[in-house]
Amino acid sequence: MELIYNSEKIIAEISKSENGYRLSAMNGNLDFDIQVLSAGIYSLMVGNKSLKAYIAGNGDTLFVHIDGETFEFGLPKDDSDLRAGADSATSADDYLILPPMPSKVVKILVERGQKVAVGTNLVILESMKMENLIKSKVDAIVEAVNFSAGDLVDTGQVIIQMIPPTKSATS
Amino acid sequence: MVWHQNICPARDFALILLPDSFDICAYPKRNDMLKKILIANRGEIAVRIASACRQLGILSVGIFSEPDRTSKHIQHTDEAYLIGPAAPLASYLNIDKIIQTAKDAGCDAIHPGYGFLAENAGFARSCENAGIVFIGPHSESIRLLGSKIESRRLAAQAGAPIIPGMEIIPGDLDNSRQAALKIGYPILVKASAGGGGKGMRIVDDEGGLSEALSSASREALSAFGDGTVYIEKLLKKPRHVEIQILADSTGNTIYLFERECSIQRRHQKIVEETPSPALNSELRRKMGEAAVKIAKAAHYLNAGTVEFLLDEDRIFYFLEVNTRIQVEHPITEMVTGIDLVAHQIEIAAGAKLHFRQEDLRQRGHAVECRIYAEDPANNFFPASGKILLYSEPSGPGLRCDSGIYSGYEVTVHYDPILSKLIAYGENRNQALDRMSNALNDYVLLGIRNNIHFLGEVINHPEFRRGNTDTAFLSRHFPEYSLFASNSTKLNYAMAAAAYHSGKSAADISNKIVGEEHPTPWNTLGYYRMF
Numbered sequence A: 001m002e003l004i005y006n007s008e009k010i011i012a013e014i015s016k017s018e019n020g021y022r023l024s025a026m027n028g029n030l031d032f033d034i035q036v037l038s039a040g041i042y043s044l045m046v047g048n049k050s051l052k053a054y055i056a057g058n059g060d061t062l063f064v065h066i067d068g069e070t071f072e073f074g075l076p077k078d079d080s081d082l083r084a085g086a087d088s089a090t091s092a093d094d095y096l097i098l099p100p101m102p103s104k105v106v107k108i109l110v111e112r113g114q115k116v117a118v119g120t121n122l123v124i125l126e127s128m129k130m131e132n133l134i135k136s137k138v139d140a141i142v143e144a145v146n147f148s149a150g151d152l153v154d155t156g157q158v159i160i161q162m163i164p165p166t167k168s169a170t171s
Numbered sequence B: 001m002v003w004h005q006n007i008c009p010a011r012d013f014a015l016i017l018l019p020d021s022f023d024i025c026a027y028p029k030r031n032d033m034l035k036k037i038l039i040a041n042r043g044e045i046a047v048r049i050a051s052a053c054r055q056l057g058i059l060s061v062g063i064f065s066e067p068d069r070t071s072k073h074i075q076h077t078d079e080a081y082l083i084g085p086a087a088p089l090a091s092y093l094n095i096d097k098i099i100q101t102a103k104d105a106g107c108d109a110i111h112p113g114y115g116f117l118a119e120n121a122g123f124a125r126s127c128e129n130a131g132i133v134f135i136g137p138h139s140e141s142i143r144l145l146g147s148k149i150e151s152r153r154l155a156a157q158a159g160a161p162i163i164p165g166m167e168i169i170p171g172d173l174d175n176s177r178q179a180a181l182k183i184g185y186p187i188l189v190k191a192s193a194g195g196g197g198k199g200m201r202i203v204d205d206e207g208g209l210s211e212a213l214s215s216a217s218r219e220a221l222s223a224f225g226d227g228t229v230y231i232e233k234l235l236k237k238p239r240h241v242e243i244q245i246l247a248d249s250t251g252n253t254i255y256l257f258e259r260e261c262s263i264q265r266r267h268q269k270i271v272e273e274t275p276s277p278a279l280n281s282e283l284r285r286k287m288g289e290a291a292v293k294i295a296k297a298a299h300y301l302n303a304g305t306v307e308f309l310l311d312e313d314r315i316f317y318f319l320e321v322n323t324r325i326q327v328e329h330p331i332t333e334m335v336t337g338i339d340l341v342a343h344q345i346e347i348a349a350g351a352k353l354h355f356r357q358e359d360l361r362q363r364g365h366a367v368e369c370r371i372y373a374e375d376p377a378n379n380f381f382p383a384s385g386k387i388l389l390y391s392e393p394s395g396p397g398l399r400c401d402s403g404i405y406s407g408y409e410v411t412v413h414y415d416p417i418l419s420k421l422i423a424y425g426e427n428r429n430q431a432l433d434r435m436s437n438a439l440n441d442y443v444l445l446g447i448r449n450n451i452h453f454l455g456e457v458i459n460h461p462e463f464r465r466g467n468t469d470t471a472f473l474s475r476h477f478p479e480y481s482l483f484a485s486n487s488t489k490l491n492y493a494m495a496a497a498a499y500h501s502g503k504s505a506a507d508i509s510n511k512i513v514g515e516e517h518p519t520p521w522n523t524l525g526y527y528r529m530f
Helices: A165-170 B043-056 B066-070 B072-076 B095-104 B121-129 B139-146 B148-157 B173-183 B206-224 B281-297 B329-336 B340-348 B428-441 B451-458 B472-476 B487-505
Strands: A002-005 A008-017 A020-025 A028-038 A041-046 A049-057 A061-066 A069-074 A103-108 A121-127 A130-135 A140-145 A160-163 B003-005 B017-019 B036-039 B059-065 B079-084 B109-111 B187-191 B201-203 B229-233 B239-247 B253-265 B268-274 B302-310 B316-322 B365-372 B389-391 B398-402 B417-425 B443-445
Touching (some): A002 B487, A008 B487, A028 B487, A049 B389, A049 B487, A061 B443, A061 B487, A069 B443, A069 B451, A069 B487, B036 B043, B036 B095, B043 B059, B043 B072, B043 B340, B043 B398, B043 B417, B059 B066, B059 B072, B059 B095, B066 B072, B066 B079, B095 B109, B095 B121, B109 B340, B121 B139, B139 B148, B148 B281, B148 B316, B187 B206, B239 B281, B239 B316, B253 B281, B253 B329, B268 B329, B268 B451, B281 B302, B281 B316, B329 B340, B329 B365, B329 B398, B329 B417, B365 B428, B365 B451, B417 B428
Parallel strands (some): B036 B059, B059 B079
Antiparallel strands (some): A002 A008, A002 A069, A008 A020, A020 A028, A028 A041, A049 A061, A121 A130, A140 A160, B003 B017, B187 B201, B253 B268, B268 B365, B302 B316, B365 B417, B389 B443
């Protein structure tokens, strides 16, 4: 999932692992186990260390309290309300694929002219020894692929450019 | 007479000394008590007063404005009445409406709390005229002590030191030179109509006086439309130290020691403690006696606080008298064992104090942190919104006076104070350690608040050393970032957040075994029925 922390987008995916769960985030993996204690209150185990986590969200923000610190994570909004006043259900930003942090391109999974759907795998990036799979958030057509495997990309550089499918049909 | 330490009933733990002959079971006599009290306030202090009423067997009546219908104090009073819309002038400051409500509900007294009408002499007089007991001093004492000029004159007459120079308004430069010389440099040139540092100059020696006077006057004229400036002595690294007073109707006036409240931001206290690290027993006695003299000179009745500034050289100067219960009263209750709010009510009912000055002891150390709905990372901008999850810390020596709960909506209409966390310890370090741990355990999710910031203040090495003065926060915390947290905890938080969101969105890859949505059966945890 995507979270916004300190105005930066971060990717935090969790998967089931042998003894619990594994968090794959930009700065590394974290193996943990977690149990619900009561609504919004969790027991988190990292190694043999037990921590209590309090979590509550209001739709825009997820508040997490762990050991005296409260973290605020912004939740990515539905595409529909990303751009205030825009009629389209998707944001123009969704058609531009940028790295969330300086990364190395491991593999480009699409090519120019290809039709992609929401959820299509686009590119695998690597940063800080962690691999990140970037998926498309929109139905689109790939217009340009600006980098290839092995390239280094900085934040702000567009790796893949896409356009809405209808737009290409009329042009 | 043999004295021994005893536990007083109807108190959490009293540390006062009682004579052997004292019948502890006979205290307090309740037959002449007040019967029903209207609490003209809201939030945590209204909750605090309601609990004192309940403890004394007195009915309590709450009042609330429209947005305060869900306020915690409404749930703690025996009765509660809507008195108007959000705007304080139409509700909590509406004297006629409040007095009418008190009459309609059959109240024989009104407790004003702090803020709002607490130091309004007109309100106290209206109560007196309506035949309702105002739980506080007489309206004339409030009027007298509420005036900066009159209260200073009174304090000076009572022999209390006042900051030299306060009354000196320079006529011409020669006059000013002589006045400044008499006071002693460094001095402060201040705008008479001033505030917020405008029209204020520090003058280190005679050479800078002329320029400071004219520039301060110019600045004051453009800022306040009044160029009048005055001179006063500049106090070096002043601490804010105040003395708690209780006075009954027989004239028995005692002091309940000091509170140091130097940790302030724009004159708003955020951390208070007692005893003050700066006082020894002799200075404590001197300041206490000075406070009692001022209170007696004003024919003071009930609880009050005499505020002083204490400079680097341990010389104290009178500041003002607060004619009400203070926000920070719990720390005095912790170290003396005296329930100040209960005594306010008893004194108002005509009861005599059942202890004397020499019976009081200051035991251990207490510290209070004020929890505010404001964002320390954004220049302490007030925050509002719904409290999504709330859990107060508990443990040895802890007390939390709060006006909030999980699901409570913090509005923008009133003071952003949410609660007060108080920690008691056998010594200063233990009290501060308990406070630090308690702040760590304090969970308040949904709105920005200063809990983490307070933890940093409590653990600041200079605070730990007791090196505090009123400029402490601006010196040591000029900037504050919410995002200075360590990455290990951030990872833990992300793991929990991703799991929490995944559970509701059911999108954890490889599918979680078992329930994807928490049901009562898995949120309750493991339990057995008996």
